[in-house]
Amino acid sequence: MSQFERDLRESLRHREPPSGFAEKVLAKSRESETRHTARPWLAAAAAVFLMIGGGIFVEQQRQQAKDEKAKEQLMVALRITGSKLRDVQERLSTIQQRAVQRQSNP
């Protein structure tokens, strides 16, 4: 090994980290662990919240669709009833006209 290489080796030898370095690292690792253990609970709570919220929304949508359908059926029924009533009214007026004609020309 040349003198230059020995000098390089000497200048790159290991140095002590600042005091308290290991303690700082261990404290941060504990802190990150707490964060990580809290996260699943948070995720579970968010999932439950979303599920409940989603369920309510879906139920509301279903109810609204049901109401719409009922309203539509009622409208159809009313339309049918209206046309039937018109038919009956027309027949009645025809019968009435015939009766009047019969009375005037016996």
Add this chain to the structure above:
Amino acid sequence: MTKNEFESVVREHQKMVYSIACNFFHNDAIAEEVAQDVFLQLFKQHRTVQLGTHCVAWLRRSTVHRCIDAMRRSSFRQEIQVDCLPDIASEVPETDLLLQESLRRLIASLPEKPRAVLILRYGEDMDVEEIGRTLQMPARTVWSHLQRGTAMIREKAMRYLKEKVLEGDRR
């Protein structure tokens, strides 16, 4: 690796991880930050990293890669000017310390790859094959970075000495 084992790994290898980062940046604050990140990364992966040589290799690889990442991210370039190096003529009794300090600065001014190779070769006493495995490059590439790095340091050091000699002649 268990959590208790992680604690003993931090205590045992803190000097190595810190020194690699410190030699890379020649800056204590950045070195401390990088070394902390490396150990926190190890903590996250402690289940997959085995104790012993695997752990040491992991720490060395991770430290060098983090140093390179940190340097690229912050565009941290240390262009050491010859004038910034310590004045040998005025500090004769501490020549060795000054030489070491000058060399450290010159190493920290090298491009990232030759710098990493030199630190692993002379700071960690690793051979070319081991460095190749750590930095994921062929041994021939490691060898050429090593030669390039030492040549650059020699050239910078020579320039520095010439300037000092010329300065001395003028006086």
